[in-house]
Amino acid sequence: MVNRLEVAWTLAVVGLLAGVAAYSTVLLYHIDSLPANPTEYVQVVGHQWDWEFCYPVNNTCFTSTYDASTNTVTGGALWATPGAVVQINVTGADVIHSFNIPALGVRIDAIPDRWNDFAFTVPNAPVGSSYLIQCTEFCGTFHGTMRSFLDIV
Numbered sequence: 001m002v003n004r005l006e007v008a009w010t011l012a013v014v015g016l017l018a019g020v021a022a023y024s025t026v027l028l029y030h031i032d033s034l035p036a037n038p039t040e041y042v043q044v045v046g047h048q049w050d051w052e053f054c055y056p057v058n059n060t061c062f063t064s065t066y067d068a069s070t071n072t073v074t075g076g077a078l079w080a081t082p083g084a085v086v087q088i089n090v091t092g093a094d095v096i097h098s099f100n101i102p103a104l105g106v107r108i109d110a111i112p113d114r115w116n117d118f119a120f121t122v123p124n125a126p127v128g129s130s131y132l133i134q135c136t137e138f139c140g141t142f143h144g145t146m147r148s149f150l151d152i153v
Helices: 004-032
Strands: 040-047 050-055 060-067 072-074 078-080 085-092 097-101 106-110 116-121 130-135 147-152
Touching: 040 078, 040 097, 040 106, 050 147, 060 147, 072 147, 085 097, 085 106, 106 116
Parallel strands: 040 085, 078 147
Antiparallel strands: 040 050, 050 060, 060 072, 085 116, 097 106, 097 130, 130 147
16 A cells, blocks of 8 residues: 555655756756857967967957966966956867866866857956966976966956
């Protein structure tokens, strides 16, 4: 004979799991969606051992080279204005890299022959602020020097 309490508990668990599955599906869809009109659009290419930032709006590219002794970057950086919505398209030129801005919670893999898209909002930080960009996927001998900065302009 079937116990009504067992049936009720089973239906409650099935309903709870169905609700969590539906909510998770909707949430994941919205997390992965890109904004319709980003403020800034940047293509990022990971090279051994530097980052290249290309701005299609004015057809310019800058390769940033990090100097560990002075903690500075030469050649360019990722530039954005406070509050801007930045869409980045990331790829790797040679090996797998990982584009990471730890302070903003941005992390996306840079895989050769594949473009990964991501959008984030730049915080309303004072002009002149900068955020560390680093590779978090071991990519070779000088992996530790594969750094750059997001500069607020």
